[in-house]
Amino acid sequence: MPHSPVDPIALTADLVRCPSVTPEEGGALVLLEKLLTDAGFDCTRVDRGGVSNLFARWGDKDAARTFGFNGHTDVVPLGDEAAWTMPPFGAEQKDGFLWGRGATDMKSGVAAYVAAAIDFVHTTPPKNGALILTITGDEEGDAVDGTAALLDWMQENGEAMDHCLVGEPTCPDELGQMIKIGRRGSLTAWITLTGEQGHAAYPHRANNPLPAMARLIDRLSSHELDQGTEHFDASTLAAVTIDTGNPATNVIPAQCRATVNIRFNDAHSGASLTDWLQYELDRVTQEFGVKAEMEVKISGESFLTPPGDLSDLVSKAVQAETNMTPELSTTGGTSDARFIKDHCPVVEFGLVGKTMHQVDERVEVALIPRLKTIYGRILRDYFA
Structure with a gap:
């Protein structure tokens, strides 16, 4: 049966409808686990301390190169729910935006990458290559049992990423503006x-x-x-x-x-x-x-992935799809890249983060498939 491309907009909407306020799983990881399993990924729930996490692998453990992705499906609380003009878990589309808590931070980023990864392994499966996805439900909370738990489990089970991309929203105003190569x-x-x-x-x-x-x-x-x-x-x-x-x-x-x-x-x-x-x-x-x-x-602690092969790879893919040369930046708050930097080189790239954590959080619908295209190019270039 021919493969049908995964619609990242529909997947974003499905994830936004999951009320996954930290530390509630809300159905988001259950949804992703089924989707990835059906696509041929080996999935394992790595839950710890009341926090839900998902590990997914496509390809062999002993592959020559393994590319990783890290993201989160948990979201911050709603704040004053009465101040929302759209249902916070409705995922409704209006005025060119998809509205809801987590739409920007970062269910659209997770959806874009999952869609790109599934399409990639079906259309151009890498020879002697592997993909790993680590999706946590505790990035917005204490983060003790989130990505840290996934990395602990990976070490215990002989799993490793050679390089990793974190899908946090990194661009201030336009898609393609900024890649994070470190954090304070x-x-x-x-x-x-x-x-x-x-x-x-x-x-x-x-x-x-x-x-x-x-x-x-x-x-x-x-x-x-x-x-x-x-x-x-x-x-x-x-x-x-x-x-x-x-x-x-x-x-x-x-x-x-x-x-x-x-x-x-x-x-x-x-x-x-x-x-x-x-x-x-x-x-x-x-x-x-x-x-x-x-x-x-x-x-x-502060960390830096010095400009080099990984940032060059991501920059070239972003430039090819947006005609914009991204700035290599270390601005902003913390992210789970602070844990991954001890495991392998890591950079962050995602959508525009203007409305994250705000009332009426929303993502520009047209940008979601564009992000999927960028992620797909990164995968193709990495395994070329």
Whole structure:
């Protein structure tokens, strides 16, 4: 029976209709597993810690070259559902867009690649080549049991990718503008300063932690971490909250809490930044006589896949299909590429990300088959 090409628009719509808000699977991975299995892929569910993940392989384990793809089907919460003008899981098409949570981030990217991969192995199956897809249901959450679980399972079962493409939306305004060849690291620090509660009319009988926290946050915020590196913008620190939980105007509180988030380039590590934060914290405790506690979470270290064969391959495919030379960038937040970079070279390329995480998230319908075409060219060129 002749192969019928997979419609990536219809597949995007089917995935958007799955209410897969992290960590709910919502039917999205079940749908993909059946589609890929029917197309001749060997599929394995790699669920861990209440998170659903899917591993799919076409071709032999001992193939000369194995090309990987990573994506996610989980989505962020809806926010104010009453603010949506279209059903958030309706996948309705209007004004040239397909509307719904996950339409941009990143069910359209997953659909485009799955459609391209299935068509590729049916029309031009690579000799002595293999394809691997790793699809997680926990990219938007803690990500402890998502792509990390898939990579752990792969190592235990002798599975490996030689190169990997992540299908996150990477383009700011037009398809073809940008490829991600790395990402900044992310660190969050929760700081608590403890003084001594007292009456606001008798501040000498208390030890107010607020001036100490104000001094600390000022020092952290005004400090220039760096001026950028060859492939990265300057690192940034943002104070995201300062709070005492004190409703009284005549009470000096005993504690003040603050949270800062640092997005850092390859001039730093999570450990070096933690040491710097601790140094500044120690200075303030000595100056103001307060006690201090700090909890640090490093969501990911900065990483870079240096420009080379993989970025050249993707760039040439993008340029051939869009007539646009993509910028090689490291901007934006974190992605699951931060886990894959320890396994194999990885780059990211996908659609325009303007509406991701927003109310009325939507994707331009005409771009989905164009992305499928780009992904198909990448596969053909890789195995040529």
